[in-house]
Amino acid sequence: MSIKIYGDPGSGSLRRVTTAAAIMGIAIERVNIDLFKGESHTPDFLALNPHGLSPVLVDGDVVLYEASAINLYLADKAGGKLLGATPRERYEVLQWMFWSGEQWRVFATLTFNERIVKRFMGQLDDESIVQLAFANIRAAGAVLDAHLADRRFIVGDRLTLADIDIAAPFSQSERTKVPFDEFPNLVAWQQRLLETVPAWADTKREVDARLDGAIKAAGIEL
Ligand SMILES: N[C@@H](CCC(=O)N[C@@H](CS)C(=O)NCC(=O)O)C(=O)O
The missing domain is CATH 3.40.30.10 (Glutaredoxin)
Incomplete structure (x- = not known):
């Protein structure tokens, strides 16, 4: 099945x-x-x-x-290594996955709801909510940027589920304009994922085609 x-x-x-x-x-x-x-x-x-x-x-x-x-x-x-190569790495992967859900992605989702979903509903975004989300993204982004200064991936020396969970907000960042470009190590890591993980690049194309198409069809200017 x-x-x-x-x-x-x-x-x-x-x-x-x-x-x-x-x-x-x-x-x-x-x-x-x-x-x-x-x-x-x-x-x-x-x-x-x-x-x-x-x-x-x-x-x-x-x-x-x-x-x-x-x-x-x-x-x-x-099986395989997406959960980390050792028991210790596995807990680090889980740590970053939980962190991503509670302290990181949630603010990207808030921005998406304000800047994209509301437009589809014919509503204006609430700039105070966007700025609250950006403040949290900036605080977390600074820590992530320092973490990635001397690392290629979030945990260990290869891609894990932690990278995938933390990279997810980049899926909409060109549309939501979250301030990721203030963090060079974060931007370099994201670019590395796109260049070295073919599935990450393939799925970006799929997300972009679907959302850019829907935004254009709805006549929405971002
Ligand atoms: N925490 C959930 C988030 C799921 C979520 O927000 N899904 C969105 C699409 S990215 C959705 O289905 N939205 C439908 C709706 O809000 O009606 C997860 O990680 O799976």
Whole structure:
């Protein structure tokens, strides 16, 4: 039975899963849902994730939401090094994944909701919310930038799920204009991922095509 992954191709959260699956060589069956049409809030979808958020994994009787949990599930299934090469690295990878969810990605999501989602709803963004998000991104970005000063990857000497989780906000940064360019080591690390991890570059193209297309079709000027 195939592993189904539900999500919208423009989603940076889905991108974390499709990237990890591609790197690990795990075959997945993509089930496209259109978030612009509210397809994560249908009764069928809410039965999978009552929060109405994608991605969702269905593997037999296993139903999982939260991209990080899905990636941990896939990594356990596939073995390999995306969880770190040693037990100590594994805990560091988990540390950065949890940190990314609570202290990092959440502010990129807030910016996306203000600067992109609201435009689709015909609303103006609230600049005070954007500035609150940017202040948090700047504080966390400074720590990340220092961490990456003498490292090629977030943990150890190769790509792990920590890189994928922390890199996710770059999926929308050209549209949301979050201030990542103030952090040269962060920008260099992101560029390195695009150049050395083909799946990260492939999924960027997919996200960009989907969102830039939707923004253009809606006649939205960013
Ligand atoms: N913490 C969740 C975030 C999921 C999330 O925000 N998904 C967005 C797409 S990137 C979504 O499905 N939004 C639909 C909605 O808000 O209605 C994860 O990491 O999977």
